[in-house]
Amino acid sequence: MANIILFFLSFALFAPLSCSTFHTLSKGSSLSSEKPEDVLTSPNDVFSAGFYSVGENAFCFAIWFSNSRTIVWMANRDQPVNGKRSKLSLLKNGNLILTDAGRFTIWTTNTFSLSLVQLSLYNTGNLVLSNMEGVILWQSFDFPTDTLLPEQQLTKNTKLVSSRSQTNYSSGFYQFFFDNDNILRLIF
Numbered sequence: 001m002a003n004i005i006l007f008f009l010s011f012a013l014f015a016p017l018s019c020s021t022f023h024t025l026s027k028g029s030s031l032s033s034e035k036p037e038d039v040l041t042s043p044n045d046v047f048s049a050g051f052y053s054v055g056e057n058a059f060c061f062a063i064w065f066s067n068s069r070t071i072v073w074m075a076n077r078d079q080p081v082n083g084k085r086s087k088l089s090l091l092k093n094g095n096l097i098l099t100d101a102g103r104f105t106i107w108t109t110n111t112f113s114l115s116l117v118q119l120s121l122y123n124t125g126n127l128v129l130s131n132m133e134g135v136i137l138w139q140s141f142d143f144p145t146d147t148l149l150p151e152q153q154l155t156k157n158t159k160l161v162s163s164r165s166q167t168n169y170s171s172g173f174y175q176f177f178f179d180n181d182n183i184l185r186l187i188f
């Protein structure tokens, strides 16, 4: 009997640790382009964030619908990183950076915080860097790629840029934004 209890106890203790997906990234930790299991998922499992293959040995840090793998956001669409030794890291100073093959910083949120911060993927598909008081330092919803999700706003500071093609996620030729005269424009 004691053995059985011990068995279930150890299962309860270790099952969450062996689970490959997680919801938040904390200070000092990173996601690696070399580990396909290094993916953040929203608590409702609808969205995933991680390194997405866009070509031979070329990866973009992206958010996608978990079941269809349809991309909704990309950090570095015009500068894919190497599949080896590339990382998304939440530094101790509160900055989130994407490094290519361990050397170059390709993309950064330019954030700074001495208090605890964490990166979370919300159920809405918003990737949010916030501190323990809930203050948002950076969020992907403020920097759309070519897609708006429900609850995501298009403002005077944001614009949508189409992809090159259905298979190439680089910036394409169509832009959708509020012009200076407050008119919503779709331009080529």
Ligand SMILES: *[C@@H]1O[C@H](CO)[C@@H](O)[C@H](O)[C@H]1NC(C)=O
Binding pocket: 054, 055, 056, 058, 164, 168, 169, 170
């Ligand atoms: C996507 O298109 C851009 C611009 O033409 C090009 O530089 C890039 O190599 C293409 N990427 C892929 C994966 O084909």
